[in-house]
Amino acid sequence: MPPGTKRYKDRRFMFDRVFPPTVTQEGVFEATSKPLLTNLLDGYNATVFAYGATGCGKTHTISGTDTDPGIIYLTMADLFQRIEDRRTDWNVEVLVTFLEIYNEDIRDLLAEPTEGGTPRGGLNIREDKTVKVVGLTELKPTSAEEVKEIVIAGNSRRTQSPTHANETSSRSHAVLQVHVTQSPRTAKLNEQKTMGTLSIIDLAGSERAAATSNMGQRMVEGANINKSLLALGNCINALCESGGAVRHVPYRNSKLTRLLKFSLGGNCKTVMIVCVAPTSNHFDDTHNTLIYAERATKIKTKVVTRNVVNVERHVGRYVEAINRLNQEVAELKSKLAKNSNTELDILKRKRKEAQAEVEKSKNDIASKAEQTSASIVQGAVSTAKLAVANTKLAMINKRLAEIGCASGSISSSVEAEKALLKALAAPEEQAIRSDSSIATQLNRSMNAGAMFDATLRAVSERRSDKLEAIEIDAIKLDTHLARAEMERKRAEAEKTVLSGAVDDMAQVIVKLVGMLGRTTVMIGEAGKALERDGDGGASTSGPVKRLLDCMKEGNDQAFLSLVGHSTEGYVADNIDSSILNNYRPASTAFTRRISSGSAVLQRNPSSSRTSTAGKSFRDAPDASTSVGSPRRHARTPRKSLRSSIAAQPYRRVQDKKKTKTVLWKDMVDEPLAEEYSIRGSSKPIPNATSSSSSAAGPSSTSNQGPSTSIASESEWEDEAERTDDSLNLSFFSGPRTAGPPGRRARASHLTMGFLKGKNNGGRGALQSLAETEEEPAADKFPQDATSTASSSSSGTMRPVRSKNYMSPSKRLPTSMKPGAGLGSSTGAGGRRRSIVGGRRRSSLIPHLSPNYHSSANANPNESMTSNRRISSGPRRALMGMGSSSASPKRNAKRPSLSNSRSYLTSRGDTSVMRSSSMANISSNALFNTSVAGPDVSLSFSGKSGGSKPTWR
Numbered sequence: 001m002p003p004g005t006k007r008y009k010d011r012r013f014m015f016d017r018v019f020p021p022t023v024t025q026e027g028v029f030e031a032t033s034k035p036l037l038t039n040l041l042d043g044y045n046a047t048v049f050a051y052g053a054t055g056c057g058k059t060h061t062i063s064g065t066d067t068d069p070g071i072i073y074l075t076m077a078d079l080f081q082r083i084e085d086r087r088t089d090w091n092v093e094v095l096v097t098f099l100e101i102y103n104e105d106i107r108d109l110l111a112e113p114t115e116g117g118t119p120r121g122g123l124n125i126r127e128d129k130t131v132k133v134v135g136l137t138e139l140k141p142t143s144a145e146e147v148k149e150i151v152i153a154g155n156s157r158r159t160q161s162p163t164h165a166n167e168t169s170s171r172s173h174a175v176l177q178v179h180v181t182q183s184p185r186t187a188k189l190n191e192q193k194t195m196g197t198l199s200i201i202d203l204a205g206s207e208r209a210a211a212t213s214n215m216g217q218r219m220v221e222g223a224n225i226n227k228s229l230l231a232l233g234n235c236i237n238a239l240c241e242s243g244g245a246v247r248h249v250p251y252r253n254s255k256l257t258r259l260l261k262f263s264l265g266g267n268c269k270t271v272m273i274v275c276v277a278p279t280s281n282h283f284d285d286t287h288n289t290l291i292y293a294e295r296a297t298k299i300k301t302k303v304v305t306r307n308v309v310n311v312e313r314h315v316g317r318y319v320e321a322i323n324r325l326n327q328e329v330a331e332l333k334s335k336l337a338k339n340s341n342t343e344l345d346i347l348k349r350k351r352k353e354a355q356a357e358v359e360k361s362k363n364d365i366a367s368k369a370e371q372t373s374a375s376i377v378q379g380a381v382s383t384a385k386l387a388v389a390n391t392k393l394a395m396i397n398k399r400l401a402e403i404g405c406a407s408g409s410i411s412s413s414v415e416a417e418k419a420l421l422k423a424l425a426a427p428e429e430q431a432i433r434s435d436s437s438i439a440t441q442l443n444r445s446m447n448a449g450a451m452f453d454a455t456l457r458a459v460s461e462r463r464s465d466k467l468e469a470i471e472i473d474a475i476k477l478d479t480h481l482a483r484a485e486m487e488r489k490r491a492e493a494e495k496t497v498l499s500g501a502v503d504d505m506a507q508v509i510v511k512l513v514g515m516l517g518r519t520t521v522m523i524g525e526a527g528k529a530l531e532r533d534g535d536g537g538a539s540t541s542g543p544v545k546r547l548l549d550c551m552k553e554g555n556d557q558a559f560l561s562l563v564g565h566s567t568e569g570y571v572a573d574n575i576d577s578s579i580l581n582n583y584r585p586a587s588t589a590f591t592r593r594i595s596s597g598s599a600v601l602q603r604n605p606s607s608s609r610t611s612t613a614g615k616s617f618r619d620a621p622d623a624s625t626s627v628g629s630p631r632r633h634a635r636t637p638r639k640s641l642r643s644s645i646a647a648q649p650y651r652r653v654q655d656k657k658k659t660k661t662v663l664w665k666d667m668v669d670e671p672l673a674e675e676y677s678i679r680g681s682s683k684p685i686p687n688a689t690s691s692s693s694s695a696a697g698p699s700s701t702s703n704q705g706p707s708t709s710i711a712s713e714s715e716w717e718d719e720a721e722r723t724d725d726s727l728n729l730s731f732f733s734g735p736r737t738a739g740p741p742g743r744r745a746r747a748s749h750l751t752m753g754f755l756k757g758k759n760n761g762g763r764g765a766l767q768s769l770a771e772t773e774e775e776p777a778a779d780k781f782p783q784d785a786t787s788t789a790s791s792s793s794s795g796t797m798r799p800v801r802s803k804n805y806m807s808p809s810k811r812l813p814t815s816m817k818p819g820a821g822l823g824s825s826t827g828a829g830g831r832r833r834s835i836v837g838g839r840r841r842s843s844l845i846p847h848l849s850p851n852y853h854s855s856a857n858a859n860p861n862e863s864m865t866s867n868r869r870i871s872s873g874p875r876r877a878l879m880g881m882g883s884s885s886a887s888p889k890r891n892a893k894r895p896s897l898s899n900s901r902s903y904l905t906s907r908g909d910t911s912v913m914r915s916s917s918m919a920n921i922s923s924n925a926l927f928n929t930s931v932a933g934p935d936v937s938l939s940f941s942g943k944s945g946g947s948k949p950t951w952r
């Protein structure tokens with residue numbers, strides 16, 4: 001509000017009825033003056049007056065127009081109708097006066113105007129037990145039409161002037177008085193007369209001089225109007241404060257209050273109609289008017305009594321009475337002769353009116369129900385959503401509490417579950433917040449419901465003299481029916497939401513059970529595979545297998561208790577590694593979700609990054625593309641893996657590993673073979689020879705397993721991709737003879753030139769690799785060197801990881817002894833090659849070289865010793881190139897290089913990783929499986945084109 005503006009407190013006003021702007025004249029009449037008519041005919045005084053600011057519609061309400069007559073006409077029409085109805089029993093006399101108070105002058109509006117055209121004024125008030133204006137013209141209308149004409153004539157004489165606020169502003173208070181006197185038709189000696197006066201008053205509008213900007217005569221009129229209204233307000237205040245006690249009420253301060261004396265505080269039933277304009281311009285006026293009117297509602301009057309006069313009939317008037325009776329008999333006879341059935345007519349009319357009342361009640365109920373039903377139904381939907389959200393939240397919190405107190409040390413899986421549950425809880429918590437859209441809808445609905453109830457109550461409690469008991473009962477039944485119908489809609493909406501939520505939950509459960517079941521079986525199979533191919537628990541595979549077994553058993557128990565079925569029987573005895581690669585999770589396509597909050601499962605943040613994997617959680621038709629589906633992966637393994645990682649809500653560990661792989665990029669100026677294979681670089685690798693295919697080729701030994709070795713990243717590519725990847729392997733691992741003959745070698749960063757390391761200060765790329773990478777902790781690597789060495793003799797191109805984990809020691813070449821053959825006798829110049837996954841530690845490079853050279857010593861023990869020294873720091877894998885000399889440059893172009901096998905060894909008692917597959921390296925790096933922790937370097941060379949390497 002601008003400074004200086006009057007401030008208003010929020011305030012509530014209570015009135016008996018409040019009419020909307022759409023109310024009709026009939027509507028106002030029904031609720032205001034109509035109830036007074038019964039009292040009037042019973043002999044009570046009654047007053048109806050309209051109060052309000054100028055231009056708010058007082059004259060419109062009281063007089064109306066010819067086509068839309070106001071209260072006066074409607075009241076008179078009803079009054080004459082009632083008089084007609086009781087004419088057989090009563091003689092009723094109606095007397096009408098109409099005056100105005102203009103500038104404290106009482107003028108007669110029914111008298112002929114004076115010469116100047118102004119109504120006859122200067123009338124005085126006489127006050128005894130009643131208030132009477134002396135000298136007023138009294139007219140005796142016999143019908144409502146006559147009264148209407150009288151009012152129109154009087155209004156035409158009334159002082160009206162255009163003002164700023166109202167073109168037809170009444171500058172005076174107009175008072176129409178209708179005196180009704182009744183006496184019974186049956187002549188008795190003692191006649192009892194009842195008299196009632198109905199005053200209908202159209203007050204002039206209160207006006208603020210500043211607002212109306214009236215000048216001259218209009219200003220004087222306004223001042224007088226305000227003065228009299230102020231006097232009226234003072235009387236109202238005094239009447240309110242007196243609380244029934246005798247207290248001075250300043251009626252005599254104005255003509256208006258003197259005239260209204262008995263209407264306000266006397267023997268009278270009074271209705272005050274307050275007109276307000278629903279515009280912000282009238283805000284101040286409206287506020288003042290409402291305060292004024294509210295005070296008037298607090299007026300308490302004495303018990304209102306009937307005006308009954310007993311008149312003793314003189315004997316001399318008997319003749320008069322007899323004449324009147326004769327006249328009545330004649331009237332009745334004529335009625336009978338005309339076969340007029342007045343009573344029946346009255347009954348019919350009453351019936352019709354009652355019917356109309358019932359219809360109106362029904363319409364009121366129906367319209368209110370229509371108005372509010374949408375909001376109420378929406379509220380029911382919100383209630384159900386809240387219930388769903390609360391239930392979910394309770395379950396989530398319960399589970400979180402269970403996890404919280406389950407164990408002291410929190411494993412990463414528990415952390416993941418916690419985080420997942422918290423993510424699940426977030427939308428539900430959002431939904432139950434008091435400022436959520438659901439809460440807002442609920443509030444709206446409650447308001448609508450309260451309005452609907454109030455309407456039903458008002459309708460069922462509506463009293464009307466037209467209604468018989470049975471009709472009132474019918475209306476009450478209607479309200480019950482409407483309430484029941486609304487309840488039905490509400491319940492249906494709630495049911496729909498709840499059943500939708502149950503459906504969704506069932507869908508989720510089915511999918512999760514399916515997925516978990518399959519995972520459990522896969523775990524079992526993986527465990528068995530480990531058992532078969534691993535080293536029997538002596539090294540890493542032992543704990544891994546125990547872990548897998550543990551997981552499988554745990555899951556089985558959960559399945560038994562939850563669904564009464566175990567997955568035990570489904571684990572295949574003969575594990576084909578391809579089985580393990582073929583895991584397809586259950587489809588997570590899940591589109592519908594009735595929930596209070598946003599769907600966590602649907603909203604996968606990774607979806608924007610990886611289209612396939614991201615979609616899988618929400619709307620991919622087959623979610624098997626997301627996780628564990630090699631064939632469906634994106635073009636490169638890295639990308640695919642990222643997708644699959646991204647498709648899972650929480651992959652902290654993998655994220656960390658991903659960070660490690662990023663470090664690789666910085667190792668050399670150009671992307672490395674590993675980098676290519678992991679990052680899915682689009683650089684084509686020439687003369688691609690799949691390690692797998694080379695392994696499967698003629699020069700390979702026959703014990704090569706399926707080319708789809710476990711976790712081999714190259715498997716995740718289509719054939720061409722795999723070939724490209726495998727080039728890396730073939731480059732490092734030797735013979736290309738198995739490669740597709742059609743392929744021609746092209747220069748790439750993996751050519752020997754690159755390996756010579758033109759950008760690397762004369763060091764070869766492999767050397768650079770060796771210097772910049774370090775293998776993961778050796779304890780994660782299988783500890784049996786024999787197992788790793790075996791693969792070298794076989795010449796199979798199994799992926800490193802699968803080899804390390806899966807290959808038993810039986811493939812160990814006889815020449816390969818634990819701790820033996822470390823370093824190459826000629827291999828001082830062999831390329832050093834680390835196992836992937838390490839961090840860059842350039843600072844360690846200087847330490848590496850001496851060790852490396854020492855590893856070139858023919859004495860393996862020395863080599864071991866020297867390399868162990870390195871292992872105190874970050875350990876390195878040294879890659880010896882077969883028949884290579886100390887200088888990488890010299891070896892670069894030697895054909896024997898292609899036949900050489902490079903092995904990465906851990907120390908003698910650990911497994912050896914053969915770098916036969918770059919994809920293996922990359923996968924190791926990515927999965928951080930820490931497959932090698934060589935403290936010593938081992939190199940051997942094979943004969944050109946030969947499959948049997950010579951160990952040195």
Ligand SMILES: Nc1ncnc2c1ncn2[C@@H]1O[C@H](COP(=O)(O)OP(=O)(O)OP(=O)(O)O)[C@@H](O)[C@H]1O
Binds near residue numbers: 052054169170
């Ligand atoms: N409910 C209504 N429906 C239609 N027109 C209305 C209504 N109320 C007021 N009006 C119109 O507004 C104008 C002003 O109304 P009216 O003269 O009744 O105000 P008033 O309160 O009597 O003002 P004043 O106190 O200055 O006499 C008139 O033209 C009238 O027809």
